[in-house]
Amino acid sequence: MTGTRRPLLAANWKMHKTRTEAREFVEDFLPRLKRTDADVVLCPAATALAAVARALEGTAVGVAAQNMHEEQQGPYTGEVSAPMLIDVGATGVVLGHSERRELFGETDAALARKVPAALAAQLQPILCVGETEAERDAGETQRKLRHQVQTDLAAISVDQLPGIVIAYEPIWAIGTGRTASPEQAQEAVAFVRALLGDRDPGAAERVRILYGGSVKASNAEELLAQPDVDGALVGGASLDPAEFAQIVAAAPARG
Numbered sequence: 001m002t003g004t005r006r007p008l009l010a011a012n013w014k015m016h017k018t019r020t021e022a023r024e025f026v027e028d029f030l031p032r033l034k035r036t037d038a039d040v041v042l043c044p045a046a047t048a049l050a051a052v053a054r055a056l057e058g059t060a061v062g063v064a065a066q067n068m069h070e071e072q073q074g075p076y077t078g079e080v081s082a083p084m085l086i087d088v089g090a091t092g093v094v095l096g097h098s099e100r101r102e103l104f105g106e107t108d109a110a111l112a113r114k115v116p117a118a119l120a121a122q123l124q125p126i127l128c129v130g131e132t133e134a135e136r137d138a139g140e141t142q143r144k145l146r147h148q149v150q151t152d153l154a155a156i157s158v159d160q161l162p163g164i165v166i167a168y169e170p171i172w173a174i175g176t177g178r179t180a181s182p183e184q185a186q187e188a189v190a191f192v193r194a195l196l197g198d199r200d201p202g203a204a205e206r207v208r209i210l211y212g213g214s215v216k217a218s219n220a221e222e223l224l225a226q227p228d229v230d231g232a233l234v235g236g237a238s239l240d241p242a243e244f245a246q247i248v249a250a251a252p253a254r255g
Ligand code: PGA
Pocket: 012, 169, 173, 174, 175, 176, 177, 212, 213, 214, 215, 233, 234, 235, 236, 237
């Protein structure tokens, strides 16, 4: 069944790149993008979303925000809503990144509202889940993933499930240079798929589940070769157009 899922490679730029730097990236990156059998998404800072969306017009590369408020508008100083993201050309949104959870107090309760709000606005959610090093060492990885997946997707119907992307990102591998082994990535991603399978096995086979955490050009191929790993959410290595293009090229053709 893995053959039916199209690879997805997403560049999470975090708090990097001005509009000019983002446009320079796109100019350098697009000619390097040789394949049409994989989905590619750039996730710039909110300030560069419009510029990146404009630079990508007429291409198949998508643009996703890194966060979103669940309400459409209101007294939420500093926040941005789904209609606002659509307005600047976003096609998706990263939700529940561990940096938002750990540094900015993002809760599973909020995510349970954000995921359906994104879908309702026609933004593709990329929901991040993953365990800390202490949780892994304590044998708590599956418990943590079960809690996050069940809570964050509680309001999502079986019909909506295939429209969601999940990124398994072990927190101990993010920005540390310590990548999960291909076996660890496959095991956790397959577990997340099994959790979705408890809801509906057919839908679970259609959901794309990415791996994230210190993915680089040098390790992408073995991680992306794992049967349940449908792509990658790439942080640091996605800031460089040549390296991100190499990572896109490393995804095996499927479908
Ligand atoms: P990293 O970040 O590739 O720099 O480890 C991944 C992420 O946080 O999405």
